[in-house]
Amino acid sequence: MADTAIFDVDGTLVDTNYQHALAWYRAFRRFDLVLPVWRIHRSIGKGGDQLVPALVGDAVEREHGDALRDAWSQEISPMIDEVRPFDGAHDLLLAVKERGFRVVLASSGKKDHVEHFLDLLDARELADAWTTSDDVEASKPAPDLVQTALARVSGAHGVMIGDSPWDAIAASKASVPTIAVRTGGFSREELTDAGAESVFDSLRDLIAGLDDTPLARAGA
Template sequence: MADTAIFDVDGTLVDTNYQHALAWYRSFLRFDIVLPIWRIHRAIGMGGDQLVPSLAGDDVEERHGEALRTAWTEEFAAFIDEVHPFDGAHDLLVEVKRRGFAVVLASSGKKEHVERFLDLVDARGVADAWTTSDDVTASKPAPDLVQTALKRAPGSSGIMIGDSPWDAVAARKADIATVAVRTGGFSSEELREAGAIGVFDSLRDLIDGLDDTPLAHPGA
């Protein structure tokens, strides 16, 4: 019975997941830690506070966690001009809003990145609210980001739209269902196993299939 659409940003509305993976790969290399990029990609969608120990262990987090996240910021800056919105990103937000939902963009990204991506998607005139890393203490797969996003909305119940298993896990912990898109490079099986109730290949496919999801109309 959702009245608020909570949109993940990175990998869902803007095409960033592989840039994130390469930036993390290069960040770990600075500390002579070599990780397979496919493994890094599988962790994209987690926040940096969760990703480092998940991939490299608690010892690396304790010794290098903050420095790795600083390095990631520097490495990702080299890719920022290559980031583009997915086809249909703005149209999806507009259509969901037209159907009567509050629209919140839930990102644990840095404020300057979120601001840039808002402009790429032309979302400022559509979204009721948005979040950044400044708004939460624990990132996905913890539920904090989803809960914070819902609190900022005028509604009272949410539906998550995301691209990674970590979106679905975080939403499930917050008792919120997830509709997923494969724009982040994860398989339908991975997304459904994480809890997604529906999976679409693209944002355009989701727009065409909204009537078959809880995004058909508020309270569906």
């Protein structure tokens, strides 16, 4: 009965997860906090309000949380022009749209980054709506972003398409099923353990397998 496809952007449609991990590594270094990059990557997909305490604790969040997020913003901005869409990103949006779904790009990213990615994906005419960090108080794995995305188009039943365990956890809290892709660098087991109903290795594989997912046809 799905009528709305809710797409995560970073790590799902555009290849940004490792840039984000490096930006956070550099941000933490500014405060003499040296974390292995692999540990940071395990939390990519969470919003900065969730990532900082998860990685360095509540005390650091209270003392430096906002400053760390400002540092991350300064570190990631020069990398944005390096980002490219994953192969098949535009074609996937088009295929889902042609199957009758409302399409929402559900990002908790900065507004200027989201605007840049919309152009990079040539998605402005395909997306019925999109979100940014300005639209929610609590980021993934809280369900707020998924709920906001669904409400933005008056959708009744959504399907989440994401790359991280945090996408699946957030969607599950909103009673929305998740289709996962491995484009963000997470394993099949991590994604299914988080609640993803199906996992595809690439966006092209997902396009080829749409008929076997809740995205086969809107309302079906």
